[in-house]
Amino acid sequence: MLLYLLALNPTDSVTQGFLPAAARLGLSVTVLTDSPAPHQRAYARLPSPPDVLKCDVREFREVVSLISTRRAPNAVFTNSDHLQTQAALAADYFGLPAKNWKATLRAKDKGLLRRHLARCGLDTVWSAELAPGEAAATLTELDVPLPCVVKPREGVASEDVELVDDMDQLVRCCEDVRRRRPGAALVVEEFLVGEQYTLETLGDGTRRHVVCGFRAEPSPPPYFIDAVYEFVPTHPPAVLEQVLAQLDELGVGLGACHTEFIVQADARARIIEVNYRAVGDQTDLMMADLLEIPYFEYVLGVHLGRPLPADLGARTDMRMHNLAVCADRAGTLTEAPGPSDLVSGGVRLSYRPVRALGERHEHYHSNRDFLGLVWAMGQDEEALRRAAAEFVAANRWEITP
Incomplete structure (x- = not known):
């Protein structure tokens, strides 16, 4: 085959x-x-x-x-x-x-996603688009809710996503992104305040499984780097119902999907974005390991027309903590630890480099700044956090300008 x-x-x-x-x-x-x-x-x-x-x-x-x-x-x-x-x-x-090509298009185009969910009556997030070639100053004519978020309409990995506080900063931010991305369309949207989570789903076109989720701790404003992920075996039913209803309206069904959303103080779940593929940054690899399921085979199988089992057989008693080591400036990585696998005190810890020694990079203020990823697995969440932090403290990452 x-x-x-x-x-x-x-x-x-x-x-x-x-x-x-x-x-x-x-x-x-x-x-x-x-x-x-x-x-x-x-x-x-x-x-x-x-x-x-x-x-x-x-x-x-x-x-x-x-x-x-x-x-x-x-x-x-x-x-x-x-x-x-x-x-x-x-x-x-x-x-x-x-996959439904309309669903893949809605997921990729962040402006289209917002308009579709609003027209379906499920959620209305204030948003506006800045078309290629359109002057950023035209935004001053709109009643933009401040602070707001600027993002490329079809961007990924939090690249060129920024929180801005006033109109002057908004115009400058859009102009800066345009210099880095000539011809890109931008989306300006309401800043959603709340706890950030993900939902990982997998469907065969008839049956859809909720695989798991993660709680995210993004970096301090104005940027949005997912520096910490913690495994969440399941979300509260009311929250899950809201997110799945929005995915249904978007047409998400076949295959893997990684959805990022905010839960506000009133338990309202509001989608940040839908990535119609498996969760990235090695999270999918660790997720499959933690749950002890043939996740990648399942994903490929549904694209071959094979039905998913009624029960994926996922393990539910384990927890996972991810800590990303991020570059804080541009330069060449001149010192960093190599891959590690350690087991101590009921914690299995893995470290995987993302950037190779000798590579030079700009400072992106996005997931592209990852130098390496620390994954801790076990049953004691506090022990996992402590083990990851201790590994980072015991090692050195040096960037030479």
Whole structure:
């Protein structure tokens, strides 16, 4: 059986999650990407490296055309935020299980998501769009609720997302983002105040499972970096009902979905954004380990038309604490610990580098600033927090300007 996997840059989710799962399922994999060389390097040490073909994967017509010249697919899949609609349209063209392309588009386009939920009467978040080429000063003509959030309409990983307090700052922020992202459309929206959580779901088109969730501790304003994640086996029923109702209206069904939302003081759940793919930044890898389920096989299976079991068989007695080590300035990483796996006092701790020694990066004020991720697993939540903090305190990350 043949799986076509669409990708832009290599990711841990694909390299360490989906490709090994595909091998366990007996699938042959062909990766379609606009940048083959990084993928070939990333997969070189895998026992069964996939074929890698160059393709303009942002254009679904090119994807369909290339696949049609080769062996017929059994599934077309992507875990990229940017390529969900292209994969959905290509899968549908070949008569394969496919996500609803309208749902993938609503999830990707943050302005469209806000308008759709408002029209359905489920939630109205004040928002406005700044079209490509439109002067940021036009926002001063609107009754913008302050403080507010500026974000790229189709951005990911909290990149160029910023909280602003007044109109002058709003205009400057939009102009700054425009310099970094020429031609990008921006969304300005109401700042949602409350506790931040995620919901991880998985559906086969008929049945949808709530896999788990996480409580997030974002970095201090004005930026939104998810520096801490803590495992939440389940959310309160009233909160879960609200989030699932909004996902239903958006059309989210088949496959994995990672939803970020705020719970306000009155227990009202309000969606921040919907990422119609598996949770990233290695969280999916640790989640599968913690729950002891073949998560990646399940995700690929539904794209092959296989139903999910009535019970995923997830373990429920364990807890997990994630602490991200973030760069605080631009420069070259000159000192950092290597990968670690430690077990002590009922805590299993893993550290995985995200940035390699010798790499130079700008300061992004986003998840792209991650230097490494500390994961602590066990049954005592306080012990997990303490173990992660002690690991960070005992090690050194040095950035040279």
